[in-house]
Amino acid sequence: MTINDLNTILPLVVLAGWSVVVLLADLWIPKDRKGWTAALSAVGLVVVLGLTLARGGTVQKAFFGTVLVDGFALYLDIIFLVGGLAGIALAYDYLKRMELERGEYYPLLLIAISGMMLMTYANDLIIVFLALELLSLPLYIMAGFARFNLQSEEAALKYFLLGSFASGLVLYGVALLFGASGHTDLPGLVNTMRAGTGNQALFLFGAALLLVGFSFKTGIVPFHMWMPDVYQGAPSPATAFMSVGAKAAGFAALMRVFVTVFPSLSDDLTPILWALAAITMVVGNVLAISQKNIKRLLAYSSIAQSGYLLMAFVPYANAEVSSDSIAAMLFYLLAYTLTTFGAWAVIIQMEQQERRGLEVADYAGLGKRHPWLGLAMTIFMLSFTGVPLTLGFWGKFYLFSTAVEGGFVGLALIGLLTSVVSAFYYLRVVVVMYMQPGDPPVKQNRWVNLTALLAAAVVVGLAFIPGSVLDLALQAVLQLQ
Amino acid sequence: MLVEYIPLLIIFLLAFFVALVVQGLGAGFGPRRPTERKGQPYESGMVPYGPGTRRISVRYYLVAVLFILFDIEAIFILPWAVVYRDLGVSGLVLMIVFIFILEAAFVYAWKKGALEWE
Numbered sequence: 001m002t003i004n005d006l007n008t009i010l011p012l013v014v015l016a017g018w019s020v021v022v023l024l025a026d027l028w029i030p031k032d033r034k035g036w037t038a039a040l041s042a043v044g045l046v047v048v049l050g051l052t053l054a055r056g057g058t059v060q061k062a063f064f065g066t067v068l069v070d071g072f073a074l075y076l077d078i079i080f081l082v083g084g085l086a087g088i089a090l091a092y093d094y095l096k097r098m099e100l101e102r103g104e105y106y107p108l109l110l111i112a113i114s115g116m117m118l119m120t121y122a123n124d125l126i127i128v129f130l131a132l133e134l135l136s137l138p139l140y141i142m143a144g145f146a147r148f149n150l151q152s153e154e155a156a157l158k159y160f161l162l163g164s165f166a167s168g169l170v171l172y173g174v175a176l177l178f179g180a181s182g183h184t185d186l187p188g189l190v191n192t193m194r195a196g197t198g199n200q201a202l203f204l205f206g207a208a209l210l211l212v213g214f215s216f217k218t219g220i221v222p223f224h225m226w227m228p229d230v231y232q233g234a235p236s237p238a239t240a241f242m243s244v245g246a247k248a249a250g251f252a253a254l255m256r257v258f259v260t261v262f263p264s265l266s267d268d269l270t271p272i273l274w275a276l277a278a279i280t281m282v283v284g285n286v287l288a289i290s291q292k293n294i295k296r297l298l299a300y301s302s303i304a305q306s307g308y309l310l311m312a313f314v315p316y317a318n319a320e321v322s323s324d325s326i327a328a329m330l331f332y333l334l335a336y337t338l339t340t341f342g343a344w345a346v347i348i349q350m351e352q353q354e355r356r357g358l359e360v361a362d363y364a365g366l367g368k369r370h371p372w373l374g375l376a377m378t379i380f381m382l383s384f385t386g387v388p389l390t391l392g393f394w395g396k397f398y399l400f401s402t403a404v405e406g407g408f409v410g411l412a413l414i415g416l417l418t419s420v421v422s423a424f425y426y427l428r429v430v431v432v433m434y435m436q437p438g439d440p441p442v443k444q445n446r447w448v449n450l451t452a453l454l455a456a457a458v459v460v461g462l463a464f465i466p467g468s469v470l471d472l473a474l475q476a477v478l479q480l481q
Numbered sequence: 482m483l484v485e486y487i488p489l490l491i492i493f494l495l496a497f498f499v500a501l502v503v504q505g506l507g508a509g510f511g512p513r514r515p516t517e518r519k520g521q522p523y524e525s526g527m528v529p530y531g532p533g534t535r536r537i538s539v540r541y542y543l544v545a546v547l548f549i550l551f552d553i554e555a556i557f558i559l560p561w562a563v564v565y566r567d568l569g570v571s572g573l574v575l576m577i578v579f580i581f582i583l584e585a586a587f588v589y590a591w592k593k594g595a596l597e598w599e
Binding site for chain 1: 589
């Protein structure tokens with residue numbers, strides 16, 4: 001290892017080091033001044049964001065080729081770092097209000113982001129596994145951050161058990177792939193696949209296990225069972241952060257590994273992916289209809305969004321479509337991140353002590369009493385549905401058009417129909433906000449407000465220039481190959 | 482290829498069958514005269530007392546966790562010491578960084594009061 005290697009992943013090194021510094025600094029910060037810890041973490045994230053942008057998307061390898069930095073990593077890292085800033089903004093007031101304020105929350109968030117960034121750099125299956133653990137372990141703790149709340153405890157335990165199970169499956173898959181080829185590095189695996197040497201059955205089995213493991217992480221039916229309980233039980237800011245971070249990181253690994261290594265297995269994998277995408281879209285959207293709790297509603301909505309993302313991933317092996325497909329997924333991840341953080345910012349302001357204010361019915365009158373919050377929430381719900389003039393519309397548009405381009409018209413049709421179904425439960429929130437009388441108590445906080453309004457503005461603003469965002473995503477993909 | 486494993490399958494089936502027969506014979510022909518003492522979880526040994534869900538102190542787990550910290554340190558330092566000369570200065574610097582990170586965890590635990598027994 002040389003200084004050059006460290007320099008290549010400088011943003012990651014700085015972030016990981018800073019998380020240790022913040023953890024130690026927090027020990028000497030008095031109990032009622034935990035805002036300092038939050039501010040220190042935010043400063044670190046801004047610096048790392050600057051370093052990441054300054055680094056740019058030039059392709060560099062380090063650590064004997066196990067780590068690869070490229071445009072794909074750059075694009076996702078920006079999402080993770082901005083998400084981390086939003087996560088801190090959402091958490092600070094909430095933790096104080098719910099009497100959960102402990103400084104460890106912020107260093108844990110930084111460590112989780114380090115894991116996510118490492119996931120985007122991974123060019124070796126061992127690194128993929130390392131990153132998976134690095135991002136998962138802090139998330140387990142964050143899910144159980146309300147230690148004396150039974151629901152939160154349950155969420156942490158469920159997430160931990162199923163998460164470790166998924167990690168085990170990924171590791172088993174890595175072991176089988178190593179057994180089939182004698183390589184864990186992606187270039188080595190690619191060469192073995194191209195040459196046709198190695199045990200094809202083991203390859204297929206290993207790829208399937210990786211798919212199952214990452215499906216757990218991203219919440220793809222039938223591996224989604226943990227999501228509603230964990231999303232409901234975890235403290236809301238932690239839920240917001242994990243619903244974006246864990247999902248984007250899981251898809252990042254899926255994209256990198258499957259598109260580079262497994263195109264030749266597409267005959268066997270494509271029908272499986274097709275079925276997973278279809279069933280995820282149907283189950284996520286149909287089960288969301290009957291939800292009364294807004295956190296559970298967003299959990300099922302998050303499952304459905306995974307289905308849409310996976311739909312564009314089905315033609316991954318088709319060389320003509322695959323770069324479009326990944327660009328569409330990256331675009332949608334951006335739209336999903338912004339919309340999710342915005343929606344959770346509104347939910348966090350609505351949540352009261354003892355987990356009250358979380359039913360959809362509690363939103364009655366929000367639109368009249370707090371017009372800005374109501375407007376923001378409306379925009380997020382419309383963006384989730386995929387209504388024009390929002391970023392979500394363009395995201396879905398690109399996803400559907402890639403699916404059609406790849407020849408999966410039936411799948412796109414299922415996606416379209418389930419989107420219509422989803423309009424029912426998303427718009428119900430809007431209807432309750434504007435059409436029903438009520439005066440919901442709202443705990444306003446400027447940082448949470450800022451997150452909600454900024455997210456709403458960007459979701460609408462970027463919807464006018466979707467082409468330039470897609471260009472960014474396309475550039476990110478071109479450097480992947 | 483799978484044909485090679487057929488003997489294994491036969492052994493599985495045979496084991497299953499034998500277990501079934503033995504259990505079945507015992508259940509079918511054996512006498513059955515349950516008493517209260519026979520129904521207890523441990524027929525021999527001490528008479529159980531108190532509820533089964535009693536709370537016990539888990540203070541010791543902190544010591545166990547701290548042990549893992551130093552255990553990991555030892556696991557990595559030993560092989561490092563063997564090849565220390567080949568690694569040169571960069572190896573030394575890396576080990577110092579590694580130990581610093583571990584010590585950060587130790588300082589955290591210390592400051593949080595994990596070492597106070599009372």
